[in-house]
Amino acid sequence: MLHRTNEPFTDASPNEGHSLQEVYRSVRVPASGSALRRLFAFVGPGYLVAVGYMDPGNWATSLAGGSAYGYTLLSVALLSSLMAMLLQALCARVGIATGQDLAQLCRDRFPRPVAWGLWLLAEVAICATDLAELIGTAIALKLLFGIPLLAGVLLTALDALLVLWLQHRGMRWLEAFIVAMIALIAGCFLTEIVLADPEWGAVFAGYVPSASLLTDSTQLYLAIGILGATVMPHNLYLHTATVQSRAFGPDERSRREAIRFATLDSTVALSIALLINSAILILAAAVFHTSGHTEIAEIQDAHQLLAPMVGAGTAATLFAVALLACGLTATVTATLSGQVVMEGFLRFRLPPVLRRLLTRLIAIVPAVLVTWQYGESGTAHLLILSQVILSLQLPFAVIPLMLFATDRSRLGALAAPRWQSVLGWTATALIVSVNVKLLFDAIAG
Known part of the structure; x- marks a missing residue:
């Protein structure tokens, strides 16, 4: 599989192009001062990754899982998030230690047919992600402003302008926008949970895995959807590139410190993402499952039922605001990931606006067709399917x-x-196993 050489991994030569060149080593890391000050220089890339773990596709799987099975699937959200923390820590390590992102490494170290196959699969994953964000953002626009769903789907192509403006302002502006949006989303769901008043004993019991996850095919399908919405393949490519936006020293000691701080950054960010993902599922379980509404999969249905069932019109509004914020922030992640994958695998750079419009065009076709053919009733199935594809x-x-x-x-x-290697390969085996079972169940009917 790997092309073996006797040379150790070293930082890419100054003449070799880097993905996301416009932000490469653009954030200064102080050579002296307190550890807290140096840590702050590394805070940011983890939050860019974290928004991909709470995109609108996750909403659909969490709403469907919470309404149908109560708090049972909280264990899947927890396990998925722990795997995500481990894998993103390994991404930070690889990016900092090698000076290359995952796409560049695959291009350089694998035979060409393998690298091209991995590139195509990565592009499929990014398009599936973009599809979920597109539909989620369009639904939020309809809920907040009454814009028809089909028109909202078409309007989402304009978010390329937001991404362009943020990229032009620099990495720190981009990260500040993401952190602000995550704070807004967390605030919305904190208020929602207080209004829903869940049974906290049942909530904590839901984090303990249940055997029904493997025996119930529908539950397994939703569990794999949550896994796909939490551990997202394009985020692995993205994180290996964004950690290189920090201008850390080339010596081993500086890189060790960079790995430690980048790991802490992503772990804290993903812990916040876990709380938000859990809140979506808890909300669905507390409001819908306990009242007998066990088939809530459409985001629009959840929004419509929230106000009368919770007893506060604010709950429905906050729900829609959080959805819009999730769609906009996840857009940034998909754009940057697409740029990393294309530049890393193909050494081919497109202007960011062209890259964004191309990705969005590929995702917009199935969204428009489903919306036109089935209206709002088909969006939940498309959202969940996109997460299973991931x-x-x-x-x-x-x-x-x-x-x-x-x-x-x-x-x-x-x-x-060694401990990271053992846990990482264990997580890999688990991911492969559940996907093989899903395919077997699909073939067996």
């Missing part, structure tokens, strides 16, 4: 990541420690 693509990003992160012949002392 889960099916995940092994093709995780396995290369693990191969690079554990390759001591090239990373040397910066390779993943």
